[in-house]
Structure formats: structure tokens, C-alpha cells
Amino acid sequence: MMQPNETGTFFVLSGLKRKNRASHRADRNRVHIMIAVVNMDIAGQRLKFTPLQYSNIYKHFEWNNDPELNRLDSEMPFIEEAFGDFKKRFEEMLYHPHPNSLDFEIHLNDGTLIGVAYISDVSEHNRHCHASFTIGDRNFWGKGYGREAMDVILGYCFNELGMHLVMTDTFEYNQAWRRLVDWAGFEHQGTISDYLFRDGEYWSKEIYGMDEGRFAEMRSTLRQHQVHANGIER
Numbered sequence: 001m002m003q004p005n006e007t008g009t010f011f012v013l014s015g016l017k018r019k020n021r022a023s024h025r026a027d028r029n030r031v032h033i034m035i036a037v038v039n040m041d042i043a044g045q046r047l048k049f050t051p052l053q054y055s056n057i058y059k060h061f062e063w064n065n066d067p068e069l070n071r072l073d074s075e076m077p078f079i080e081e082a083f084g085d086f087k088k089r090f091e092e093m094l095y096h097p098h099p100n101s102l103d104f105e106i107h108l109n110d111g112t113l114i115g116v117a118y119i120s121d122v123s124e125h126n127r128h129c130h131a132s133f134t135i136g137d138r139n140f141w142g143k144g145y146g147r148e149a150m151d152v153i154l155g156y157c158f159n160e161l162g163m164h165l166v167m168t169d170t171f172e173y174n175q176a177w178r179r180l181v182d183w184a185g186f187e188h189q190g191t192i193s194d195y196l197f198r199d200g201e202y203w204s205k206e207i208y209g210m211d212e213g214r215f216a217e218m219r220s221t222l223r224q225h226q227v228h229a230n231g232i233e234r
Contacts, residue, residue, distance in 0.1 A: 042104075042160070044152040047145060049104040049117060052094055056105060056113055061086050063116070063136035072174050073134065075196060106133060106149055114140045117153055119161070127164035131157055146176075150184045151222075158215050165211045171196055172204045185218035186210045 042049045052060075063069055064086055070078040093103055100122040106115035117133035133149050135141060157163045168186065170177040186208035195205035210218075 042152060042156050043109075044148045046109060047114075047148050047152060048107050048109060049152060049156070050107060052090075052103050052105055052116075054090075054094060057087065057090055059113055059136075060090060060116070063134065066136070069134060069136060071198070072171075072177070077198075104133075106135070106145075108140075113137070114145065115149065117149065119153070119157060121167075122161065122163075127162060128167065129157055129161065129163050129165075130167045130169075132168050146180055147183065150180060154184065154210070154215060158212050163212070165209055166215075167207065167209045169205055169207045171198075172206055178206065181208045184210070185214055187214065 041051075061083055065080050067078045070076075097103065098120070101118065101120040102122070104117040105113055106117055107113050114137040115133060115135040117131075119129050119131045122129040131153050133146075133153060135145055135149065154166060157166045167189070168181060170181075172178075172191075187210065189207040189209045192205040192207070194202035196203045
């Protein structure tokens with residue numbers, strides 16, 4: 001994300017709501033097949049996204065128990081989680097992933113783990129999903145990695161998963177994430193007032209969306225700016 005805090009949402013998974021069990025199972029299977037055939041190793045200029053790796057469990061545990069990340073990302077009040085409980089959740093995500101969700105680690109090209117990303121509520125029929133990420137390592141805040149991570153995850157949603165609409169959200173006090181989604185070209189879709197009670201008061205939840213036409217428009221504008229900048233440098 002952008003300065004001062006480059007953070008999105010950490011380990012928040014949600015499922016599809018279906019009318020009956022039969023259609024629920026059928027849709028889960030279709031989405032699972034769609035996701036299974038998609039490459040989960042993706043890269044930008046300085047970053048690469050990979051599947052979750054068990055060898056990094058202690059770094060994930062550290063970020064999971066970070067009060068500031070919890071305040072920015074989670075609806076639940078911060079309660080430090082024991083490693084054993086976290087290990088069970090992490091193993092569930094690794095070995096029994098939700099069929100309509102994808103979880104990634106964000107690495108620098110040299111392999112340094114700096115964050116996590118997720119795509120959830122993937123609907124093959126409606127071609128929409130929810131996406132977000134966290135730059136968990138504070139040493140990499142304010143250095144443009146949030147912008148690149150946003151570009152990578154949007155490109156994956158639209159170009160690899162074939163989505164028509166990508167949604168994201170945040171609490172109103174997370175100004176860094178709101179600036180980032182504005183920069184990326186998301187459009188504000190609505191506000192859920194008094195959604196979250198924190199620090200002795202109620203806060204709203206802001207909902208954003210970007211469709212494939214808007215994504216193509218923003219990508220074209222970005223390329224034009226890059227060409228212009230390269231011309232000036234020459």
C-alpha cells in the first residue's frame with residue numbers, strides 16, 4: 001500500500017452463499033476446477049506471488065499476532081493467539097483450502113517474504129471476486145510495494161481468472177488502503193455505516209469495485225505515463 005501503512009486484509013476467508021446444498025456442491029466443484037488449473041506463481045517487476053509455504057509459518061504467526069495489523073484488517077478485537085491454535089488454522093488453509101479462495105505469499109524477487117495476499121468469493125458464473133493483501137513486514141512499507149502488489153493481484157484476477165468485477169473493502173480509518181484503491185482506479189460502491197466498533201466508537205466500512213473495462217482503461221493510462229516518463233529520462 002501507500003504511505004504510511006502498506007496493509008490490506010490478512011487471512012479473512014468467506015464462502016459462497018447458495019440456495020441449496022446440491023447447487024452449493026456443484027458450484028464449489030466448478031470453482032475448484034477453475035482455480036486448480038490456474039498458475040499460482042505470478043510475478044511483477046520486484047515481487048512474486050507464490051502459494052502459502054509451511055516453512056514460513058512462524059512469520060505468518062508473527063503477523064497474525066501483530067496488534068496494528070489486526071486493527072487495520074480484522075473485524076475482531078485483538079486477542080493474541082496461541083501458536084498451536086494458529087498452526088491448526090494454517091494447516092487447514094494449506095491442506096484443505098477453501099474451493100473458491102486463493103491464498104498467496106508475497107516475496108521479493110530474492111525470495112524475501114514481505115506479505116500475504118488473498119482472493120476470495122470467486123464466482124465463475126458471475127465472474128466476480130474479492131481481493132486484498134498485506135505488506136506485513138514494516139521494513140517494506142512506504143516503498144511502492146503496495147502499488148506493485150495491487151497491480152499484480154488485479155492482473156491475476158482479470159487476466160488469469162477471467163473476472164469481470166473485483167471487489168475490495170476497508171474500514172474508514174484505514175486511509176492508506178483507501179488512497180491505494182483510489183490510485184488503482186477502484187470506484188467507491190457504497191458505505192456500511194457504523195459497521196465496526198473500535199477504540200470506543202463506531203466506524204464505517206467502505207466498499208470498492210473495479211470492472212474489466214475500468215481495469216483496461218487504468219492499465220492503458222499507466223502505460224502512457226510510463227512511456228512519457230521514459231521519454232523524459234532519455
